[in-house]
Amino acid sequence: MLVGRELERDELGRLLDDARKGNSGTLVLRGPAGIGKSALLADVVQRAEPDVRVLRAVGVEGEVELPFAALHQLLLPLMPYVTRLPEPQAAALHGALGLATSFADPFLVALAVLTLLSDASEDVPLLLVVDDAHWLDAATADALTFVARRMERESAALVFAVREGSRPFPAPGLRTLRVAPLTQREASDLLARHLPQAAPTVRERLLREADGNPLALMELPTTLRPEHVDGSAPLPEHLPLSERLHQIFRHRALSLPADHHRVLLLAAAESAGDLGTVLGAAGDTEAAMEVLSAAASQGLVHLDQQQVRFRHPLVRSALYQGAPLTDRRAAHLALADAVGRQDDRYVWHAAAAAVGTDDTVAELLAALAERTRRTGGVATATQMLCRAAALASDRRRRARWLVDAAECAWTAARTSEAEALLDRAETLTDDPALRARAARMRGAITHASSDPAVACRMLLDGARLVGESDPELAGELLVMAARSAWVAGAPARLTEIGDLIGRLHPGAADSGDGATAGDADGPAPANDDRAATAHRFSRHFHYLGSLAPGSRATAHPCPPDVPATRMSWLSPVHPRPWIWPPVFLPYLTGTTEEMLDAHQRTVDELRKVGAVGALPMSLAPLVALQLVTGQWPAAVSHAGEALTLADDTGQLGAASHLRAMLAWAAAARGDGDRCRALAEESLTLSVPRRITSAIALARWALGLQALAEGQPDRAARLLGEVAAPGAPAEHFMVGWLVLPDLVEAAVRAGEPAQARAALHRFEERAAPAHLPHLRAMWLRCRALLASSEDADDLFTEALEAPHPSTFDTGRTHLLYGEWLRRNRRIKSARDHLHQAETYLRMLGARPWVELARQELRAAGDRAPDQPAPEPSAEAGRLTSRELEIARLAAQGMSNRDIAARLFLSPRTVGYHLYKLFPKLGITSRIQLHGKSFS
Numbered sequence: 034m035l036v037g038r039e040l041e042r043d044e045l046g047r048l049l050d051d052a053r054k055g056n057s058g059t060l061v062l063r064g065p066a067g068i069g070k071s072a073l074l075a076d077v078v079q080r081a082e083p084d085v086r087v088l089r090a091v092g093v094e095g096e097v098e099l100p101f102a103a104l105h106q107l108l109l110p111l112m113p114y115v116t117r118l119p120e121p122q123a124a125a126l127h128g129a130l131g132l133a134t135s136f137a138d139p140f141l142v143a144l145a146v147l148t149l150l151s152d153a154s155e156d157v158p159l160l161l162v163v164d165d166a167h168w169l170d171a172a173t174a175d176a177l178t179f180v181a182r183r184m185e186r187e188s189a190a191l192v193f194a195v196r197e198g199s200r201p202f203p204a205p206g207l208r209t210l211r212v213a214p215l216t217q218r219e220a221s222d223l224l225a226r227h228l229p230q231a232a233p234t235v236r237e238r239l240l241r242e243a244d245g246n247p248l249a250l251m252e253l254p255t256t257l258r259p260e261h262v263d264g265s266a267p268l269p270e271h272l273p274l275s276e277r278l279h280q281i282f283r284h285r286a287l288s289l290p291a292d293h294h295r296v297l298l299l300a301a302a303e304s305a306g307d308l309g310t311v312l313g314a315a316g317d318t319e320a321a322m323e324v325l326s327a328a329a330s331q332g333l334v335h336l337d338q339q340q341v342r343f344r345h346p347l348v349r350s351a352l353y354q355g356a357p358l359t360d361r362r363a364a365h366l367a368l369a370d371a372v373g374r375q376d377d378r379y380v381w382h383a384a385a386a387a388v389g390t391d392d393t394v395a396e397l398l399a400a401l402a403e404r405t406r407r408t409g410g411v412a413t414a415t416q417m418l419c420r421a422a423a424l425a426s427d428r429r430r431r432a433r434w435l436v437d438a439a440e441c442a443w444t445a446a447r448t449s450e451a452e453a454l455l456d457r458a459e460t461l462t463d464d465p466a467l468r469a470r471a472a473r474m475r476g477a478i479t480h481a482s483s484d485p486a487v488a489c490r491m492l493l494d495g496a497r498l499v500g501e502s503d504p505e506l507a508g509e510l511l512v513m514a515a516r517s518a519w520v521a522g523a524p525a526r527l528t529e530i531g532d533l534i535g536r537l538h539p540g541a542a543d544s545g546d547g548a549t550a551g552d553a554d555g556p557a558p559a560n561d562d563r564a565a566t567a568h569r570f571s572r573h574f575h576y577l578g579s580l581a582p583g584s585r586a587t588a589h590p591c592p593p594d595v596p597a598t599r600m601s602w603l604s605p606v607h608p609r610p611w612i613w614p615p616v617f618l619p620y621l622t623g624t625t626e627e628m629l630d631a632h633q634r635t636v637d638e639l640r641k642v643g644a645v646g647a648l649p650m651s652l653a654p655l656v657a658l659q660l661v662t663g664q665w666p667a668a669v670s671h672a673g674e675a676l677t678l679a680d681d682t683g684q685l686g687a688a689s690h691l692r693a694m695l696a697w698a699a700a701a702r703g704d705g706d707r708c709r710a711l712a713e714e715s716l717t718l719s720v721p722r723r724i725t726s727a728i729a730l731a732r733w734a735l736g737l738q739a740l741a742e743g744q745p746d747r748a749a750r751l752l753g754e755v756a757a758p759g760a761p762a763e764h765f766m767v768g769w770l771v772l773p774d775l776v777e778a779a780v781r782a783g784e785p786a787q788a789r790a791a792l793h794r795f796e797e798r799a800a801p802a803h804l805p806h807l808r809a810m811w812l813r814c815r816a817l818l819a820s821s822e823d824a825d826d827l828f829t830e831a832l833e834a835p836h837p838s839t840f841d842t843g844r845t846h847l848l849y850g851e852w853l854r855r856n857r858r859i860k861s862a863r864d865h866l867h868q869a870e871t872y873l874r875m876l877g878a879r880p881w882v883e884l885a886r887q888e889l890r891a892a893g894d895r896a897p898d899q900p901a902p903e904p905s906a907e908a909g910r911l912t913s914r915e916l917e918i919a920r921l922a923a924q925g926m927s928n929r930d931i932a933a934r935l936f937l938s939p940r941t942v943g944y945h946l947y948k949l950f951p952k953l954g955i956t957s958r959i960q961l962h963g964k965s966f967s
Contacts, residue, residue, distance in 0.1 A: 035076050036226070036247075037219035038069065044210055045077040048190045052085060052158040057184035059191040061166075061204050064212035067248020070194035073212065074162045077192065081160045086110075086153070088161045092168030093342075094349060095304025097200070098381070098417075100172040100410030101129040101137065102305075104146070107161065107173075114152045118145055119929065129172070136407060139172060143179035148929075150180065151187045151938030158188040166193040167200040171412030174202065179681070182206050183937060186944035214245025223247060228254045231262050289327060294352075295360070296324040297333070301353040302364040302385070305378065306340045313371035314364070362386045377401055384420050395424035399434055406441060415441040415450070432461040436470050448478055448683070465498040466506070472498070473510055480517050482685050484723045489517035489526055496533065504537040508567055511537075515574050520686065522725030522764040528578030535571035538564035581765040625806065625837065629658050636671075649679035649687040656694050661770075663838030665876055669698050670917035674935065686727070689718040693730035700738035701840065703879035708738045729755045729764035733771045740774065741880035745781035752778055756791060769795070773810040777848070780817045788818055809834035813845050816852070824852060843872030847885050854892045862892050915949040918942055923961040 035042065041062070048058045062070045078087050090107040108130070115123055122145035128137035153159060163169070163177065181191050181204070195202045215223065220240055224231070227250065231239070243249040254262060289297070299311050299321075308325075315321035329336040334343050343349040353361065362385075369382035380397045387394050402417035418438035425431040435458035442451035455471050462468070472495025480488035492514035496507045511534045518526035632655040639651055652675035659668035672691050679688040696711035712731040719727035736751035752775040754760045756768040772795040779788035792814050809831050816827035828849040836842040850866035853859075870885040911919060914935075921931045928939040928946075935942070946958065955961065 035069075035072060036223045037215055038073060038076075041073050041210060041212060042076065045073065045192065046080065048192070049077060049081055049085065049160065052154075052160065052188050052190040055186060055188050057187045057189050057191075059181040059184065059193075059207050061193045061195060061202075061207050061209040062212055063195045063197055063209055065197050065246065066199070067246045067252070068212045068214065069247045070196075070212055071164050072247065074164055074192060074194055078160065078162060085158045085160050088159060090161075090163050090169075090173075091342075092163070092165040092170075093304065093306070094168045095301075095306075097168055097170050097304075098413045099170055099304065100405060100413050101131075101142070101170065101176075103163070103169045103173040104142075104176060105130050107163070107177075108146065108149065111149055111153050114149050115145075117152050118148055122148060137172075137410070139175055139411075140179070142172070143176040144932075146176050147180045147183055147938045148932060150184070150189050151932075151940045154188040155940070159190070161189065161191045162194075163192070164194045166195045167202045169202070170410075172410050178204055178207065182681070183941070185938075185941045187938055187940050215247060215250075216245070220245050220247075220250060224250050227251060228262065235262060289324075289331065293324040293327065294356075295364070296321045297328060297352055298356050298360060298364045299368065300325065300334065300341045301343070301349045301356075302361065302382075303341075303368055304381075306342050308336075308339055308341050310368060310371050310378075311341055314367035316367075362388065377404075384417075384424065387424055390426040391424045392426055392430075395421040395430070395434075398424070399437075402437070402441075411441040411444045414438075415454075419454070428461045429464055429467070432458040432464070432467050435461070436467060436474065439471070439474050443474060443478060448482060451478060466503055469495040469498045469503070469506055469510065471495075473506075473513065476510070476513055476517065480513070480520070480686060482683065482722075484521070485517040485686070485725075486521040486523060486723060489514045489521060489523065492517060493526075493530070493533075500533070500537065504567075505563060508534060508537055508563070508570075512570060515570070515577075519577065519766070520724055520726045522729070522766075524578045524581030524765045526578075527574045531571045531574035531578060534567050534574065538567050577766065580769060625658055625662055629655070629662070632658065649675045649682065649684050649691070653687050653690050653694075656691065660694055660698060661837060663840045663876060665698055665701070665840075666916055667920070669695065670914075670920060672698075673912070673914055674917060685718050685722065686724055689715045689722075689724050689727035690730060692718070693727050693734055696731060696734035697737060700734050700741055702877050703741055703883075705738055705742060708734055712738075725762075725764050726767055728762045729767035729771075732762040733767065733774070736771065736778065737774060740778050740781075745778045748778035749775060749782050749784060749787060753787070753791075756794065773814050776814040776817060777844075785818060788814075792818060805835055806837045809836045809845065810841060813848060817848065821856065828852065839872050839876055840878060843869045843876070843878065843885075844881060846872065847881060847888070850885070850892075851888055854888060859892050863889060863894050866892065866894075911949055911952055915945050915952070918945045919949055919953070919961060919964075922946060922958060923964045925962065 044060060048060055051058050062073060064070055078089075081087055088107050088110060090103045092103055096102040108126075115126060118126065122141055124133065124135040125138050125141035126145040126149070127133035128135035129142045150159060150161075161177075166174070169177070177191070177193075184191070193202070193204065193207075195204075214220075217240070220243060221236070224236055224239060224243075228236070228239075231254070239250065239253055243253065296311070296315050299314050300306075303311050303314075311325075312318045312321050315324075325334060325336050325341055328334045334341050336342075343352075356364075365382040365386035369379050369386065372378045372382070380394070380401045383394045384398050398417050398421040402414040402421065405417060406414040415438045418434045418441065422431045422434040422438065425434065435454050439451040439454035439458065442448075442454060451474065455474060459468065459471055472491050476488045476492035476495065479485075479491060492510045496510035496514065499510075500507045511530050515527055515530045518524075518530060632651070636648065636651050636655060639648055652671045656668045656672045656675065659665070659671065672695050676688060676691040676695070679685075679691060692711045692715035696708045696715060699705075699708035699711060712734050715727055715731040718724070719731065732751055732755045736748045736755070739745075739748035739751055752771050754762040755764060755771045756775050757763065772791050775791045776788045776795070779785070779791060795811065795814065812827050812831035812834060816824045816831060819827055828845070831845050832842075832849065836845065846865045846869035850862045850864075850869055853862035853865060866885050866889045870882055870889070873881045873885060917935060918931055921935075928942040931937075931942045932939045953961075
């Protein structure tokens with residue numbers, strides 16, 4: 034029975050009641066060792082049974098290096114449900130649990146856990162309790178926090194207990210409750226129940242020493258002799274609490290006979306707790322069993338026919354850390370012999386026993402790290418590679434393994450650790466290839482989380498190191514540098530990169546259509562393929578550099594004529610999104626349709642293979658293209674999905690761009706509050722890191738919002754910050770795209786001089802004759818500034834030119850209708866204004882629809898407003914997640930298929946469908962079939 038803890042018990046009780054009602058919830062209990070977290074877990078388990086199924090796992094310090102070890106504990110009772118999982122999820126989960134050799138992709142494993150819990154909770158509510166979560170292996174911790182953040186309508190409660198001051202257990206976004214010390218009265222009541230015979234002075238001393246820690250109150254008296262308890266002898270001198278508990282646990286182990294210590298040390302060194310391994314290492318099985326049985330009777334361990342588990346992690350820690358080094362080595366060597374060379378644990382124990390350098394063990398450990406890395410255990414692989422580096426006698430191999438470890442740490446989102454490992458590696462070697470690999474890693478880290486201009490310099494420095502010796506690595510570094518330069522708004526760097534990448538294969542000639550040499554007579558050699566790709570990249574980077582204001586390039590530069598479907602970096606077989614061209618380039622080169630298809634195919638392929646980490650950087654350019662081509666519902670849906678993943682994986686660059694693009698979509702639809710909130714969030718991320726392209730996109734969104742709200746003066750100021758040379762948010766390429774909006778804002782604000790200057794810059798850099806997608810907007814801008822004699826023809830010509838999107842078509846009709854009304858050509862004005870209203874209403878562009886209605890009323894039109902739009906336009910009422918679910922359901926996908934696609938549980942999908950039906954005015958799923966949401 035618990036003493037006190039009313040607040041904690043109430044919180045856990047509410048969590049349990051929610052699970053019984055079909056809802057989900059998570060609570061992280063944090064507190065120092067012994068504060069009562071485990072007792073609270075035991076209490077909630079007792080209250081859960083029998084109508085709630087309890088799943089338990091305990092983090093074990095010795096299993097921290099074993100991927101998915103704790104997950105195996107937790108899910109073992111649910112294995113019959115695995116047969117219901119989609120095949121990719123089932124394969125990943127089997128690989129994680131060691132039931133198959135398939136790749137255990139971390140995100141697919143996490144999704145499988147989510148689906149498994151959703152399925153199981155349909156039969157009976159679930160309570161998952163995870164004690165000592167700070168000792169969870171990284172793979173299990175990532176999977177469970179992933180699940181906790183996505184549980185919505187599952188009948189499941191998840192409770193973690195985490196010891197403060199121990200190994201970190203980050204749980205962003207999860208509700209946390211700190212378990213406080215007992216009050217003086219509560220502690221006194223607990224001690225009176227546990228030690229009623231204690232003298233008053235002894236009780237007072239124990240209460241003072243325990244300071245409200247229940248475990249200390251329970252454990253400290255066990256160290257006292259009877260004469261201490263009854264007050265007939267003075268109490269011994271004490272240690273600080275954390276040290277005291279450590280000494281208590283070790284003292285209880287040392288109270289056993291000396292010949293028992295070796296067996297207990299073997300149990301402490303065997304991280305898996307496998308009883309057979311411990312007995313095999315001990316040699317004398319019967320004698321070892323007697324030792325373990327005695328330890329169990331003393332309360333040190335729990336013993337069954339398969340495992341030996343220490344009652345508390347501090348017991349194991351105290352035993353292992355308190356043993357001499359020679360004894361620990363002997364224990365690991367005995368355990369290595371017991372498991373045999375065929376078992377991966379052999380390598381672990383051999384590495385733990387090694388002293389000084391041991392190249393043989395180092396090679397074995399590095400090979401094990403590579404296998405572990407392939408199965409998704411990147412955090413564990415990091416530790417293995419660090420240990421391999423420590424055992425290596427050769428400085429170059431040590432540096433190589435440290436760089437490998439840094440790459441694993443970065444993949445596991447441990448940025449600080451990755452940077453520290455690179456620091457160590459760089460002090461060990463001057464080898465150009467290794468230093469270039471380190472530069473690639475530093476550049477990637479800096480690009481994702483900091484200043485892209487700094488990242489660009491790092492990547493360029495790395496490319497120069499291997500430009501002659503390793504052109505392939507140099508090329509990858511240069512392409513990464515180009516992306517950083519584009520994000521940083523540094524066109525001069527792009528020109529420099531174009532020169533450098535062209536020199537990697539000086540004899541390469543472009544094959545014209547993007548195919549590699551040798552297409553007529555068979556496949557081209559790999560070297561020719563890389564050379565042609567490098568040449569295409571070089572041309573693209575030179576073209577981007579020529580777009581900058583003040584560029585020395587020939588006036589009206591032409592974009593490279595390379596069909597998107599043949600671009601090697603968009604290969605659907607092995608997509609490499611980190612070397613894709615900048616997001617708006619296809620829009621400017623007139624290849625939007627091909628690139629949209631290519632991007633969509635690539636995103637589908639990444640989803641198929643479970644490459645969730647690559648999805649934010651893959652979806653971001655797709656979102657950009659969908660926005661500028663008027664596919665707003667699909668863009669918002671994809672952006673919402675990508676933003677969740679970007680936030681989860683710490684990809685701040687993608688997160689800032691996605692927020693800015695969502696802000697632009699909100700502005701176009703007239704949702705001013707959402708636009709401003711998203712833009713400010715984007716600027717909060719991008720301004721300190723000088724992510725210039727995201728800054729420009731956010732300012733563009735705010736300018737468009739001001740234009741939508743009838744504030745052209747403010748709109749012209751905001752858009753001018755993006756377009757004008759030297760302005761605060763200037764970006765050489767985004768600034769080019771905002772110029773048509775800037776011209777319109779300046780004209781509406783009565784600033785024709787500013788509008789003409791903007792148009793001049795647009796004409797100087799855009800070369801509309803070479804860019805058909807921009808021609809309509811260019812003609813529209815000229816019409817806004819033309820005399821009455823020329824404006825009519827220019828508006829007509831603009832409407833005849835192809836528009837990139839329905840939004841632009843509607844706005845051209847709107848501006849032409851306004852002009853016609855002002856020039857008293859009422860009938861023609863009404864025709865164009867009605868067309869404008871139709872186009873803009875289909876998109877849900879409410880501010881522009883209302884402006885068209887105002888103009889129609891001013892033109893004497895008395896027609897009633899158009900009826901409510903079809904569901905494709907009503908989709909604007911849906912959240913991004915609801916929209917994506919509706920779109921997939923309309924394609925005939927089942928809840929389970931949708932869940933696998935969106936990394937949700939099937940029950941959560943059903944919950945969102947239930948919520949979106951009323952918004953769309955429908956009552957059943959079948960009414961979604963055939964509807965368009967893109």
